[in-house]
Amino acid sequence: MTSSAADHPHGPVAAALPDVLREGLGLTAHPLRLGLWGPSGHGRDVASLRGRCVVHWMMHAQRSHANLALDAAIEAGAALGLPVVVLVRLGRGPVEHNRRHLAFMLAGLQDVASGLAERGIPLVIGPPGGSAAGYLAALEPALVTCDEDAMLPARAARAAVAAQLPCPLVGVDADVIVPQRHHAKAEYAARTIRPRIHRVLAEHVDEPHRDPAPVRSLPGSLVDRARAAGLVVADDGVDWDALQSAALEGWSLPLDPPPVDRASGRAAALALLERFVRSGLDGYGSRRNHPDQDGTSLLSAHLHYGHLSVHEVVHAVRARHAELPEDVDSFLEELIVRRELAINWVRFTPGYTQLASAPQWARTTLAEHAGDPRPWSYSMAELVRARTHDPLWNAAQLQMELTGHMHGYVRMYWAKKIIEWSPDPAEAWQVALTLNDRYSLDGRDPNGVVGVAWAIGGVHDRAWTERPIFGKVRYMSLASTGRKFDSSTYIDRWTTSQGQLAID
Numbered sequence: 001m002t003s004s005a006a007d008h009p010h011g012p013v014a015a016a017l018p019d020v021l022r023e024g025l026g027l028t029a030h031p032l033r034l035g036l037w038g039p040s041g042h043g044r045d046v047a048s049l050r051g052r053c054v055v056h057w058m059m060h061a062q063r064s065h066a067n068l069a070l071d072a073a074i075e076a077g078a079a080l081g082l083p084v085v086v087l088v089r090l091g092r093g094p095v096e097h098n099r100r101h102l103a104f105m106l107a108g109l110q111d112v113a114s115g116l117a118e119r120g121i122p123l124v125i126g127p128p129g130g131s132a133a134g135y136l137a138a139l140e141p142a143l144v145t146c147d148e149d150a151m152l153p154a155r156a157a158r159a160a161v162a163a164q165l166p167c168p169l170v171g172v173d174a175d176v177i178v179p180q181r182h183h184a185k186a187e188y189a190a191r192t193i194r195p196r197i198h199r200v201l202a203e204h205v206d207e208p209h210r211d212p213a214p215v216r217s218l219p220g221s222l223v224d225r226a227r228a229a230g231l232v233v234a235d236d237g238v239d240w241d242a243l244q245s246a247a248l249e250g251w252s253l254p255l256d257p258p259p260v261d262r263a264s265g266r267a268a269a270l271a272l273l274e275r276f277v278r279s280g281l282d283g284y285g286s287r288r289n290h291p292d293q294d295g296t297s298l299l300s301a302h303l304h305y306g307h308l309s310v311h312e313v314v315h316a317v318r319a320r321h322a323e324l325p326e327d328v329d330s331f332l333e334e335l336i337v338r339r340e341l342a343i344n345w346v347r348f349t350p351g352y353t354q355l356a357s358a359p360q361w362a363r364t365t366l367a368e369h370a371g372d373p374r375p376w377s378y379s380m381a382e383l384v385r386a387r388t389h390d391p392l393w394n395a396a397q398l399q400m401e402l403t404g405h406m407h408g409y410v411r412m413y414w415a416k417k418i419i420e421w422s423p424d425p426a427e428a429w430q431v432a433l434t435l436n437d438r439y440s441l442d443g444r445d446p447n448g449v450v451g452v453a454w455a456i457g458g459v460h461d462r463a464w465t466e467r468p469i470f471g472k473v474r475y476m477s478l479a480s481t482g483r484k485f486d487s488s489t490y491i492d493r494w495t496t497s498q499g500q501l502a503i504d
């Protein structure tokens with residue numbers, strides 16, 4: 001057996017899918033989207049694939065339609081003459097995945113269940129307690145497919161499961177426009193990845209979602225086996241509250257924020273997209289930097305849970321390009337270039353949650369200023385209560401705690417202030433990530449990792465004029481940031497809601 005894709009120096013990644021497997025399984029996705037997890041000797045020969053079904057292990061792309069990874073499972077099922085079943089395994093933790101995120105995710109999964117039922121594709125849910133490998137094995141698959149994302153815990157989970165499976169695990173990179181494998185290294189900044197993306201954009205932006213129909217239905221005996229293995233069969237009805245309790249049972253969660261009043265799932269995401277394209281896109285280019293105006297799409301939480309595909313968003317927005325070229329281009333710069341730059345950094349940066357992953361110039365300058373006096377310092381409890389001397393920071397923190405979302409423009413300022421108020425930048429990095437990931441519905445995402453790394457560690461940025469504490473890392477002041485938009489409207493809006501904070 002040859003070496004495993006998991007040996008990659010930047011953490012486990014899937015190897016390229018051998019052509020013989022891609023062609024034998026009739027997979028139509030772009031070859032760069034397709035990968036093989038686990039031992040590279042696995043399943044080189046389609047004729048040797050034995051099993052009772054193809055399982056699609058749905059991880060990041062939690063949607064029933066417009067899903068290139070699910071399409072691949074159905075194509076493989078057709079080639080092998082086997083039924084397809086979708087498995088979602090509910091994990092317990094990580095700690096950032098608290099009640100707020102779980103409620104949002106489970107509400108989204110209800111749309112997955114109904115959407116798959118419409119398509120005649122069975123869904124089984126693995127409650128916490130059982131392992132993904134165990135649930136998969138119980139379904140006796142000839143092949144398992146999964147989607148891809150760059151975060152290390154998810155990559156490690158795929159590698160671990162692949163090592164235990166008796167069949168190939170094929171990963172499909174469904175939630176980026178340009179497949180991650182197109183990039184061979186971490187790009188330096190937006191200006192270096194932008195031309196690389198634009199050079200191949202036309203090749204990838206119109207890759208079609210086909211939503212094919214499955215060729216066979218799951219035999220009753222396999223459904224019985226799934227039940228016997230502890231899987232919840234969606235057709236039997238799902239007690240979502242019981243699943244939520246099981247996921248939280250025995251799980252001690254510091255900073256466990258309550259769910260927020262926000263619709264989740266594919267239907268809500270598509271409605272939001274439709275509304276944004278109709279009435280939010282006009283003026284986006286300038287309004288996106290005005291936290292007082294709610295001028296952005298609010299799609300990030302839905303993109304994080306994969307409720308809709310990035311291809312769908314691009315197509316919907318591009319439909320207005322002739323009318324609103326600057327606004328559309330500005331939005332696509334964020335959605336494609338900035339988002340895929342973040343994914344690229346996480347994929348190629350080991351230890352991406354630590355200051356040690358920042359560029360050398362930033363670490364050096366921050367170290368040189370490590371001894372600078374910090375005029376203010378706040379404990380985690382004070383930050384969580386939004387009780388600092390800075391009204392804009394407090395308002396931003398309150399927006400995040402109360403709604404699960406912080407406006408992107410104030411996110412930059414918010415993270416930078418934490419450097420000023422922490423004993424050292426390494427601690428600031430951890431505090432910012434912790435707060436971002438636990439309160440934001442779109443947290444635990446490459447965008448958040450890189451947002452914090454940019455603000456605190458100068459990642460994808462350059463050196464600026466030197467000043468205390470920050471050294472040459474870019475600084476943002478209350479006075480200058482507050483002048484760029486109507487900060488008093490923003491501050492009033494969120495600080496008057498402080499009374500609603502429910503702190504444990």
Ligand SMILES: Cc1cc2nc3c(=O)[nH]c(=O)nc-3n(C[C@H](O)[C@H](O)[C@H](O)COP(=O)(O)OP(=O)(O)OC[C@H]3O[C@@H](n4cnc5c(N)ncnc54)[C@H](O)[C@@H]3O)c2cc1C
Pocket residue numbers: 288296297298299300301303304334335336338339340342406407408409411412415436437440442443444445447448449450451452455
């Ligand atoms: C400190 C800090 C923390 C952040 N944490 C997160 C996070 O946890 N999750 C998250 O998705 N984004 C994060 N961002 C990036 C950005 O702020 C959000 O993606 C954006 O505010 C989401 O709101 P929206 O969907 O209305 O954005 P829109 O302006 O409508 O943009 C559309 C989409 O483009 C992408 N996008 C927009 N801005 C950026 C950006 N700067 N970098 C990468 N992609 C971008 C997102 O997918 C977004 O949904 C963070 C930024 C900073 C500075």
